[in-house]
Amino acid sequence: MSRRVTGPEIERLIQLLARLPGLGPRSARRAALQLVKKRDQLLIPLAEAMAVAAQKVTTCSCCGNVDTADPCAVCTDPQRDRSVIVVVEDVADLWALERAGAIDALYHVLGGTLSPLDGIGPDDLDIAGLVERAAQGEVREVILAVNATVDGQTTAHYVTDRLQGFGIRVSRLAHGVPVGGELDYLDEGTLTAAIRARQPF
Amino acid sequence: MSRRVTGPEIERLIQLLARLPGLGPRSARRAALQLVKKRDQLLIPLAEAMAVAAQKVTTCSCCGNVDTADPCAVCTDPQRDRSVIVVVEDVADLWALERAGAIDALYHVLGGTLSPLDGIGPDDLDIAGLVERAAQGEVREVILAVNATVDGQTTAHYVTDRLQGFGIRVSRLAHGVPVGGELDYLDEGTLTAAIRARQPF
Numbered sequence: 001m002s003r004r005v006t007g008p009e010i011e012r013l014i015q016l017l018a019r020l021p022g023l024g025p026r027s028a029r030r031a032a033l034q035l036v037k038k039r040d041q042l043l044i045p046l047a048e049a050m051a052v053a054a055q056k057v058t059t060c061s062c063c064g065n066v067d068t069a070d071p072c073a074v075c076t077d078p079q080r081d082r083s084v085i086v087v088v089e090d091v092a093d094l095w096a097l098e099r100a101g102a103i104d105a106l107y108h109v110l111g112g113t114l115s116p117l118d119g120i121g122p123d124d125l126d127i128a129g130l131v132e133r134a135a136q137g138e139v140r141e142v143i144l145a146v147n148a149t150v151d152g153q154t155t156a157h158y159v160t161d162r163l164q165g166f167g168i169r170v171s172r173l174a175h176g177v178p179v180g181g182e183l184d185y186l187d188e189g190t191l192t193a194a195i196r197a198r199q200p201f
Numbered sequence: 202m203s204r205r206v207t208g209p210e211i212e213r214l215i216q217l218l219a220r221l222p223g224l225g226p227r228s229a230r231r232a233a234l235q236l237v238k239k240r241d242q243l244l245i246p247l248a249e250a251m252a253v254a255a256q257k258v259t260t261c262s263c264c265g266n267v268d269t270a271d272p273c274a275v276c277t278d279p280q281r282d283r284s285v286i287v288v289v290e291d292v293a294d295l296w297a298l299e300r301a302g303a304i305d306a307l308y309h310v311l312g313g314t315l316s317p318l319d320g321i322g323p324d325d326l327d328i329a330g331l332v333e334r335a336a337q338g339e340v341r342e343v344i345l346a347v348n349a350t351v352d353g354q355t356t357a358h359y360v361t362d363r364l365q366g367f368g369i370r371v372s373r374l375a376h377g378v379p380v381g382g383e384l385d386y387l388d389e390g391t392l393t394a395a396i397r398a399r400q401p402f
Contacts, residue, residue, distance in 0.1 A: 003278065005299045007269030013254045016247045020224075020232045027223035033293055034222050035251065036258050036267050043255045046217045050236065050248035053214045057237050066237050068208030077204065092234055098206045 064109030064126055066091045074107055081105050083140040087130060087159060089113055089147060097145060108133065113151035114158055127162055134166045141169040148175060265310030265327055267292045275308055282306050284341040288331060288360060290314055290348060298346060309334065314352035315359055328363055335367045345373040
């Protein structure tokens with residue numbers, strides 16, 4: 001702001017809020033004002049929740065999920081099929097698949113994709129941990145649920161090579177028309193993939 | 202989420218973040234993951250900033266601005282023209298006018314607009330405080346910078362009546378074509394107002 005209209009503590013709160021994904025400078029100001037207006041119902045509880053999270057949050061040493069317990073709620077869930085590991089790039093992908101209730105298996109978070117241009121190599125991802133889990137023999141199938149991007153597919157191929165020799169079935173997500181998708185708006189690659197992978201009706 | 206994939210502390214953080222304006226459930230999850238990933242650079246500083254704000258933030262007893270000092274940075278700014286008060290509905294409006302550097306005056310935050318339908322009457326807004334400031338004699342002009350909505354204009358008329366008898370000039374924001382606006386996309390009301398208030402070129 002051109003001149004000071006509020007305290008430095010509030011300016012700092014706005015600056016930090018603006019660094020959250022989905023919040024720009026303007027929405028950060030709106031959020032800060034909302035927080036201040038709802039001091040007892042929102043600001044104080046959120047400050048406390050963040051302090052608790054900062055203190056307790058950890059990364060699952062087995063799958064890389066974010067949790068307050070290690071191993072995480074997924075790895076310790078007795079209901080899951082422990083013979084299937086779904087490999088994802090990011091924790092957000094793990095959570096998305098869980099929200100969909102797509103599969104009742106274990107996960108492994110790589111923490112990104114191979115990207116030579118950005119200098120991200122195999123050692124920067126948790127591929128060794130995946131291979132280690134695969135070597136333990138309990139795993140029958142690894143599903144590569146990486147993004148359908150160039151880097152994602154490169155990573156998928158690399159991981160597949162690393163999993164050779166364990167007698168593990170390696171699969172990837174199907175390409176095709178998104179449910180609810182309109183052909184008219186889909187790219188050629190998706191349409192071609194959908195035709196190639198056509199199913200008996 | 203269908204089953205627990207992360208700790209309740211993190212679920213709670215997500216739920217609270219989702220109550221911020223501009224953040225929905227999905228973006229709240231992304232924000233929470235971002236916070237957890239940037240624990241030291243973002244999560245801890247933000248938790249502290251919120252705790253400090255919760256402790257120090259106050260409402261200016263003079264103008265209603267949000268600050269950590271009372272009277273606020275605006276009311277105590279010696280550079281400003283203390284004979285002009287800009288009346289706004291909300292603190293966000295005050296900050297917006299300050300960002301624009303539109304005027305170098307004092308402000309008064311009403312805290313909303315009159316809205317019989319929502320049961321918001323004069324006593325629910327800080328109109329008494331404005332009249333009190335006007336009565337002190339230092340004020341020459343009051344600019345009604347309320348939204349160009351029905352409730353905003355109703356409020357403007359009411360405030361104008363309340364300011365009668367103090368020998369104060371009461372003005373309102375000009376209606377017209379927004380800077381950069383295209384006539385083709387403007388509503389009839391705005392175009393009519395812009396024609397009526399046409400300026401010599």
